[in-house]
Amino acid sequence: MNDTAKVTDIDRSIYDIRDEENNDYRMSSGLTAEIVEKLSDEKNDPDWMREFRLRSLQIYNELEIPEWGPPLDGLDIDNISTYVRPKSDMKASWEDVPDDIKDTFERLGIPQAERKSLAGVGAQYDSELVYHNVKDSVSKQGVVYTDLESALRGEYADLIKEKFMRLVPPSDHKFAALHGAVWSGGSFVYVPKGVRLDIPLQSYFRLNAKGAGQFEHTLIIVEDDAYLHFIEGCSAPKYNVANLHAGCVELYVGKNATLRYSTIENWSKNMFNLNTKRAVADEGGRVEWVSGSFGSHTSYLYPMTILKGKGSSMEFTGITFAGQGQNLDTGAKVVHSAPDTSSVISTRSISKDGGVSTYRSAVVINKNAKGARASVSCDSLMLDAISRSDTIPAMDIRTGSCAVGHEARIGRISDDEVFYLMSRGMSEEDARALIVSGFADSVSKELPLEYAVEMNNLIRLEMKK
Amino acid sequence: MATLNINNIPSPTWGFLGMNGARIERDEGGRDESFAAACAKNETKTENIGIAADGGIVNADISLAADENGELCVFLKAGGSGDIFIKLSANVGEDAVIRLVFEQSRAQDSRLVAQLDADVQARGRFELFSFFPGTRETYVQSNTTLSGDDSRLVSRTFYLGDSGDKLDLNYIASHLGRNTESDITASGALDGSAKKTFRGTIDFRRGSSGSHGVETENVLLLADDIENKTLPVILCEEEDVNGAHGATIGDLSDETLFYFASRGISAADAAMLLKNSVYDSFKRAYGGQHE
Numbered sequence: 001m002n003d004t005a006k007v008t009d010i011d012r013s014i015y016d017i018r019d020e021e022n023n024d025y026r027m028s029s030g031l032t033a034e035i036v037e038k039l040s041d042e043k044n045d046p047d048w049m050r051e052f053r054l055r056s057l058q059i060y061n062e063l064e065i066p067e068w069g070p071p072l073d074g075l076d077i078d079n080i081s082t083y084v085r086p087k088s089d090m091k092a093s094w095e096d097v098p099d100d101i102k103d104t105f106e107r108l109g110i111p112q113a114e115r116k117s118l119a120g121v122g123a124q125y126d127s128e129l130v131y132h133n134v135k136d137s138v139s140k141q142g143v144v145y146t147d148l149e150s151a152l153r154g155e156y157a158d159l160i161k162e163k164f165m166r167l168v169p170p171s172d173h174k175f176a177a178l179h180g181a182v183w184s185g186g187s188f189v190y191v192p193k194g195v196r197l198d199i200p201l202q203s204y205f206r207l208n209a210k211g212a213g214q215f216e217h218t219l220i221i222v223e224d225d226a227y228l229h230f231i232e233g234c235s236a237p238k239y240n241v242a243n244l245h246a247g248c249v250e251l252y253v254g255k256n257a258t259l260r261y262s263t264i265e266n267w268s269k270n271m272f273n274l275n276t277k278r279a280v281a282d283e284g285g286r287v288e289w290v291s292g293s294f295g296s297h298t299s300y301l302y303p304m305t306i307l308k309g310k311g312s313s314m315e316f317t318g319i320t321f322a323g324q325g326q327n328l329d330t331g332a333k334v335v336h337s338a339p340d341t342s343s344v345i346s347t348r349s350i351s352k353d354g355g356v357s358t359y360r361s362a363v364v365i366n367k368n369a370k371g372a373r374a375s376v377s378c379d380s381l382m383l384d385a386i387s388r389s390d391t392i393p394a395m396d397i398r399t400g401s402c403a404v405g406h407e408a409r410i411g412r413i414s415d416d417e418v419f420y421l422m423s424r425g426m427s428e429e430d431a432r433a434l435i436v437s438g439f440a441d442s443v444s445k446e447l448p449l450e451y452a453v454e455m456n457n458l459i460r461l462e463m464k465k
Numbered sequence: 466m467a468t469l470n471i472n473n474i475p476s477p478t479w480g481f482l483g484m485n486g487a488r489i490e491r492d493e494g495g496r497d498e499s500f501a502a503a504c505a506k507n508e509t510k511t512e513n514i515g516i517a518a519d520g521g522i523v524n525a526d527i528s529l530a531a532d533e534n535g536e537l538c539v540f541l542k543a544g545g546s547g548d549i550f551i552k553l554s555a556n557v558g559e560d561a562v563i564r565l566v567f568e569q570s571r572a573q574d575s576r577l578v579a580q581l582d583a584d585v586q587a588r589g590r591f592e593l594f595s596f597f598p599g600t601r602e603t604y605v606q607s608n609t610t611l612s613g614d615d616s617r618l619v620s621r622t623f624y625l626g627d628s629g630d631k632l633d634l635n636y637i638a639s640h641l642g643r644n645t646e647s648d649i650t651a652s653g654a655l656d657g658s659a660k661k662t663f664r665g666t667i668d669f670r671r672g673s674s675g676s677h678g679v680e681t682e683n684v685l686l687l688a689d690d691i692e693n694k695t696l697p698v699i700l701c702e703e704e705d706v707n708g709a710h711g712a713t714i715g716d717l718s719d720e721t722l723f724y725f726a727s728r729g730i731s732a733a734d735a736a737m738l739l740k741n742s743v744y745d746s747f748k749r750a751y752g753g754q755h756e
Binding site (some may be wrong): 067068271360367380381384385387388391393396400405408409410412 | 476477478479480482484485526646657669671674686687688689690692693694695696697698700701702703704705706707708709710711712713714715716718
């Protein structure tokens, strides 16, 4: 009964296939004003964006690396190429995408998913979008789903300028500043007032180049009374040098609108994933985060929601799986800044084979957030005695008129639960498998079906004899 | 003038929250006092220690020790206008018990800075009952190391805070031995413009298999100008352990107010009743008589 449950590592075979690097252009490694200016030239940036990049670089050089999280010793920006352009510009049909790149996305199931169940797809390969398309029926409703760089120059140029990196300013932290200096690719989504998109839009990010970074920027605006589900996926093959992902997501949710943002993060184990995501919700607005973190060598990932409008709400559901060689520091932040706001954070984590999983959160309830309600729940499962799991949830409350509840548990698979299931005729192996599936179930059922199936298939259980 | 960095949590978090620790300035000098209380093997003993600031600065060094199978109970009272700095160390031998009942008395211009360290050997038990009624500044760190197998920590903290009061607490239970148990609770009520930070850490070190740790905080918020910070932390590098923490923070619920109103008690009187009950809860926790 004291046998240790063993969960085999996530199956990475399809993600680890490497395409031969056949780039159109690769920026020299490092980060200097010359490199940022060269990037701006390559992008044909408007003047304000060029100045923004240079200002961000200055901020990056002034800020320190955080000391409270996992070590970032293995990350040397002098060895990272911040811009790699594939030999393809953006296409609206998969048939026009070069074969090697198209084959990669085929293996990952992106075109199939688009045909079957998506309203539109953006596919980024290294530093540029190679495919972007949205169904006619969706565009006719006034929904805009385009690459962000085109949107910088089109009819939404003023809106982009007004919103770009206002929710996540470069001064926020060192890697937000890095993003501001070298961002490339990413999408702009606009959902007009009252439009409810019942099928999701998806972006998929693939970083194939070795020793490179990906810095896509996603900007989504959902107007009053609208609904959108946006899915984000990512992967990269594993190399023996560090890769870096410092993307940025900014979400604006209007009055009584809802935005569901689902992410399955499956970067390779040489990846430093330093991503920043932030949403702001207006009166009655709702933000739903669903987050699965399975990859990366080191992660800093804390989607944040600002409940700015009265009655706005947030729900965060997440799972983190830290295996050998991984140090995943994930969680969520929420700021209640208006009356009658509510938030629910529910996370699960599994640590095995020496993996380190840290749950870190902040619930802040400001003085004007009378009637705010917040609930935080985090459960951690340790599968062996060589791994580590920490929970560090903070609550900062500045009004007497609120209710906050928090609970957390950590432990191993319960012998009593295994015994109970075995007494009902189940084998010990099946019993442990069922318990682990049940542990992850509350998250997988929030995921889109194909991702839930993928997640459940990836987690397999073996018994040590 | 010296700067002290105190009440630091073992694993820091975002700096913007201002919860990683506290920094205070203190004047050098003051009156030094030292106290020692010990009980021999199989002995039972009770001691009383009183520390009064009397308008100045007091630096108190306190050493407690309970030898094998001994039971030592210490009532520690501290208060009065002025600054009191306490460094307390408690060594709990095998099968021994040290019970520390720490009561701060309320004084308007009073600052208390207390560092309470305990080391508990096999099958020993450290019990800490604390009451902080609210003063200008109170900083308390309790650091208990459960070194021996089957050692135990029970910590019950009760507090009140009102306008001008600042309370900063940091409780750490480090599980080193096997089958160790920690049980940390903190309960209190905040009124006026009180400021309170509570950090509670359960740290399961490798080798502490079979251990259990529980930590809970319940905070009653009675005014809109309060500032409450809560940081319950579990650190774990051992598989075969069970850890849990919970926190409930909020105002008087509608159901509670209705209950009181149906008995003819106004909301203001209900709040006062509940505040007064905190001290009663403290006394009940350590088994003291109701006054």
